[in-house]
Amino acid sequence: MGKTNSENVRGKPGKPTTDDLIQVLENVRLGYILSQFGSLDSTYEWSSVLSLGEQQRLAFARLLLSKPKLVLLDESTSALDEVNEAHLYRQIEAAGITYVSVGHRRTLYKHHNMVLRISTADLNRNNGTGTLSP
Template identity: 55%
Template sequence: MILGSLRSQLLYPNTQFSVTDQELRWVLEEVNLANLPERVGGFEVELDWANVLSLGEQQRLAFARLLLTRPRYAVLDEATSALDIKNEENLYHQLQAAAITFISVGHRPSLLQYHQQVLVLESEAHWRLLTVQDYLAQAASTV
């Protein structure tokens, strides 16, 4: 979380980007944070966001940033680790609907359903790229 207003949090790193309050409210609704502006005192309030928002709220706010800025690519590192499965599903579906290509780093088996391939890091400089189906079949055969 950066220092600044709720608006700045949502627009980071493009804090000068012009977005209406209605657009901000829409994106907060999409990530299940619709009541956040009213809870904290509006879009211009400056708070210590890392202490105000739970880790799950911070993760959902980061997804809101992605939905506002719509980058071509996003690398997500444990981006839903503090969320329940329903919120995780919603957020990944939002990214898919926005046509944002994403790479996830994570340990939750639930992430597999949102991806086509798995990069398996082995020892030293060895790795393998598998389809999700091959990865699951391999995992099932080693159990």
């Protein structure tokens, strides 16, 4: 079942104001959604009307609104170009959110202080080792 635009952005009902929603959509470069889809109260099945990159930016909007202390991101920017990827990582850093990312793109390195590499050989030996480096 589809959700309204505001439900999709808010995540949990009732917390942020309309101005907060508009601002966070602008912050993740989705401000055009309001004019494209009518209003925050329009109902759509996002997977059928948004590209994967737009869906990923919408997920970051929800993240920025909920402001968790720690978030685990799994391929969260895989459908984005490097410019938008960098912009979103700057947004969550500026919000004071600690993050751990799983991904295959080398562009992720510059957004992290440490890298943990786990190889197939490590997993096959069943010794649970990997390499942690700055």
